[in-house]
Amino acid sequence: MTQNIDRKPQVKKETKNKIRVEFERTALKDRLKAKYVSAFFLKRALWYIFRLLLLIGIAFVILQPFYTLISKSLMAPQDFVDASVVKVPRHLSMGIYRAIIVDVQYFKFFFTTLGLSLACALLQTFAACLVGYGLAKFKFRGNKIVFFAVILSLVIPHGTLQSAIYFHFSYFDILGILKFFSGGARTGIVGIDSILSKIHILPWPKGINMMNSIIPLILLSICGLAFKNGLYIFMLRQFFRGVPDELEESAYLDGANTFRTFWQIILPLSIPMMITVFLFAFCWQWTDDFYVRLFYISVDKPSLMTYMSDGLPLSFASLITSYTEITHQSADYVQAMKYGCGVMICLPLTILYLFCQKFLVQGIERSGIVG
Amino acid sequence: MTNQVNAASVTKAAKPVKKKKIASLDRRKARAGWLFVLPFVLGFVLIYIPILIESVQYSFNVYRVLDDVVIKEFVGWKNYSDALFSDADFVQTLLTGLQEMAFDIPAILIFSLFVAVILNQKMVGRAAFRAIFFLPVVLSTGLMESILMTSHAEGGEGMDLGMEESAADKMKSAMALETLLMSIFDGLGFGSGLVTYIVTAVQEIATIINRSGVQILIFLAALQSISPAIYESCQIDGATSWETFWKITFPMVSPMILVNAVYTIIDNFTTDSNSVMMKINATYQTNMHISSAMGWMYFLLVLVIVGLIAAICSAFVFYQRRD
Secondary structure, three states: OHHHHHOOOEEEEEOOOOEEEEOOOOOHHHHHHHHHOOHHHHHHHHHHHHHHHHHHHHHHHHHHHHHHHHHHHHEOHHHHHOOOOOOOOOOEOOHHHHHHHHHOOHHHHHHHHHHHHHHHHHHHHHHHHHHHHHHHHOOOOOHHHHHHHHHHHHHOOHHHHHHHHHHHHHOEOOOOHHHHHHOOOOOOOHHHHHHHOOOOOOOOOOOEOOOOOOHHHHHHHHOOOOOOHHHHHHHHHHHHHHOOHHHHHHHHHOOOOHHHHHHHHHHHHOHHHHHHHHHHHHHHHHOOOHHHHHHOOOOOOOOOHHHHOOOHHHHOHHHHHHHHHHHOOOHHHHHHHHHHHHHHHHHHHHHHHHHHHHHHHHHHHHOOOOO | OHHHHHHHHHHHOHHHHHHHHHHHHHHHHHHHHHHHHHHHHHHHHHHHHHHHHHHHHHHHEEEEEEOOEEEEEEOOOHHHHHHHHHOOOHHHHHHHHHHHHHHHHHHHHHHHHHHHHHHHOOOOOHHHHHHHHOHHHHHOOHHHHHHHHHHHHHHHOOOOOOHHHHHHHHHHHHHHHHHHHHHHHHHHOOOHHHHHHHHHHHHOHHHHHHHOHHHHHHHHHHHHOOOHHHHHHHHHOOOOHHHHHHHHHHHHHHHHHHHHHHHHHHHHHHOOOOHHHHHHHHHHHHOHHHHHHHHHHHHHHHHHHHHHHHHHHHHHOOOOOOO
């Protein structure tokens, strides 16, 4: 190399902004040899191939169930009896999708779920922002206790609480106040009870029944107590802790109050993080079947995604009969319908995910969860 | 006139006024802080704590609904003893669940750290791989989890294989893998416990991958926050990438190992696909009091485990001082 530099390069052709220089180089063969036939390169190449194979393998494991979902739901009935058809459908059929969109009225389900998920996710994100900001930037007495409560709400599994949640929202009451003003409070002492039962300011002696409505989910969302909201609060708290105090101080100096600072300075800063939280909240609410099944108990279910695959065999009765005529069994086909539903549930989320995906790492990276 | 008086009084009593102002600013900030966390505090005190108390009450009482009137009957520890001693398989499920957890957590942590390290390297198609790897975070939860699990189980085998045959096949392949690994590791002097662990991990790979999305995300963020200058100086000093990993990367992400361990435990034991949660949910359909008792016992047990693991991990965690 040093020799080459020493030798004066010959200028072959020179234009205004380009110059071609010819100088003696090491022969191409030697250069290639030096570059590619070495332990270092071999190690790099092996690692590269190993890494690629590994990543493709893992990606395969992740994507394979989705592929099965799509391919099975596209198979025509005769493909299920054909033993030679395993992964790739031979006769493509949109029957299941047509049935889902037309018979099951997919778009009704879609818009109902969209409304619910959007409302919940927006409220949850906003609540998590408020609480996270309050916990991160203000030193007040009880800050640590509130933070501990957030973690507690994250740690206690909702399964443990389901009966209590159910009864609480069936007979909703705020510390007995509603009952008291409606004359429903009881102490067990006859004299006091008779006086209490004469109060009729409010009409809910048994508390408000909030079942079969969106209210419990909205209430839980506003308070940041819905599914995994503790995690969102934690993430945003860590993020806000990483925002330098000087920003707020300069805003205060310019005469903004706390809330204006929050609204005009802090929130615009935290958009990637908010998108991340919103993505989580929206998707987890979209596919949630715990709270939805807990709160909607009446016979006529709302058209939410959770119930889409439940009523399937009924809506597809005609399809199934025609299928059973060919194959004398229907289990596979019902399963394929479930898969079709799965695809239709995932599709909107996947599109949303592809749009928001770049914010995901960015959001977490800036969150300062790390440091 | 009044202005002048005010100005005069301010200049006169400059010191005390200033002091008072600082105190009031602090108080104002504290009040603002309370306002910010108000939604959560209100919800927690008015909704969550009553729910918690009710739930604890359920585990100590038996409720009967007769003609729209709820009758409460205190039974003490009966629900707990029923869950522990009368229920045929709660204890068994609990033990198996804990065993699974003890298995899953290291597997998920090691796997997610490994994948995060790989995804952090520069390569072709990194964005695409990242997009695929975080897909389970968004998609395979709640409703989709069961659908995807059946589809995964089905995709793994041929259409015409019956359940028994495929189970036998699985056993066979596991045995083959185990003997192969055994012959390799025996020469290296590892115990058979490790081999069984790896074989099970390989078989459970789909579950592990699907559960480690958030963990990969957190590790990836941790890796990206390490200053490249440290790696550069390591390279100049001639450290191999193996050494760099153990001396730099591992200590630097160790706080996140703690966070991820705790997150994994919580996530693992609150999902409905967990065998103990399934048992609790099944019991809820028949007897919700015993179900609450089970839930509380399970919660306390896991809380103890989280505490233990957090204590053990935090002894080894390395915190970089940045100020």
